[in-house]
Amino acid sequence: MHHTIEPRRHRLLGDQSWHAHAACRPADDHEVDLDLFFPEPDEMDRIHRAKSLCAACPVRRTCLDAALENNDREGIRGGMTEEEREPLHSKLDTRHDDGRVEATLAGRDIHLTHSERRAVVRAAYEAEVSTERLAWLLKITEEHANKLYRRTRRELRNATVAAPQPDGSTVDQDDLGAAA
Secondary structure, three states: OOOOOOHHHOOEOOOOHHHHHOOOOOEOOEOOOHHHHOOOOOOHHHHHHHHHHHHOOOOHHHHHHHHHHOOOOOOOEOOEOHHHHHHHHHHHHHOOOHHHHHHHHOOOOEOOOHHHHHHHHHHHHHOOOOHHHHHHHHOOOHHHHHHHHHHHHHHHHHHHHOOEOOOOOEOOHHHHHHHO
16 A cells, blocks of 8 residues: 655655654753653553643654654654654565655655665666666665666566566566576
8 A cells, every 4th residue: 555645755865853743852832841752661641641742743754754764763753652663663674655655756855765766666677767867866876776777677578578478478577498
């Protein structure tokens, strides 16, 4: 299942400006005890107070994404405790948001998961984006971009090789012998 959020909400590489909009940020008109976000596991009142602040936060999703992308495993982030975020940490590399892929292809410096980076390479390859442009989009060398395109060509070729034949059989790599 793919989830898409509006491209304007994706956090750019190195962007910390969202902090200024966080509900937990102390300001002249309200004080926030940041220790509230680092409760002991049995301090349920503190956990509920922190989560209620997060629930009203306009950058809650961005906060959660930043915590996951930075492997931040301490405290309450994005309205979730350490324990609640743990399954998300373990699945981060497989998270896929088409909006992030599209934003990257449009030239925005978006944090990408492994799955999303592969999707960018595949989409760029299919759109015949130059290796120079792919290198710029992913902030990699042109040599690395060439390697990614070669891998993509192999993956597409292998998908074709394993495709069902008109008689219903499939051609397996083992059928191709050593020449494959």
